[in-house]
Amino acid sequence: QVQVVESGGGLVQAGGSLRVSCVVSGRTFSDLAVGWFRQAPGKEREFVAAIAAIGGYTNYAGFAAGRFTISRDNSKNTGHLQMDSLKPEDTAVYYCAANTAGAFASSWSNEYDYWGQGTQVTVSS
Numbered sequence: 001q002v003q004v005v006e007s008g009g010g011l012v013q014a015g016g017s018l019r020v021s022c023v024v025s026g027r028t029f030s031d032l033a034v035g036w037f038r039q040a041p042g043k044e045r046e047f048v049a050a051i052a053a054i055g056g057y058t059n060y061a062g063f064a065a066g067r068f069t070i071s072r073d074n075s076k077n078t079g080h081l082q083m084d085s086l087k088p089e090d091t092a093v094y095y096c097a098a099n100t101a102g103a104f105a106s107s108w109s110n111e112y113d114y115w116g117q118g119t120q121v122t123v124s125s
Helices: none
Strands: 003-007 010-013 018-025 033-039 046-051 058-060 068-073 078-083 092-099 119-124
Touching: 003 092, 018 033, 018 092, 018 119, 033 068, 033 078, 046 068, 046 078, 058 068, 078 092
Parallel strands: 010 119
Antiparallel strands: 003 018, 018 078, 033 046, 033 092, 046 058, 068 078, 092 119
């Protein structure tokens, strides 16, 4: 059984930084692409960033480029999303997802096979 478990959410002031992480178990992590999505209250889930299994290719949403950095540590089966210069509009539940089509850093949520339960990120003004 595959499990995706996020951690690292919390409350931060605008302009601050936060790193969320996810540990994936039950599959060979190095074969999986990892994506981060978020959902704010009253809004649809949206793509944040993704990293492919091979070559470290990354893909960012426009609002994330330049402020967020996605990375992975295959030795620890862990994906990370470093978020800097946070804004109140970044407040959302952040979800980590794993895609067995590991070659692609997809922005499409329906291409991801496994999802975590989400971690709350709140940015105060």
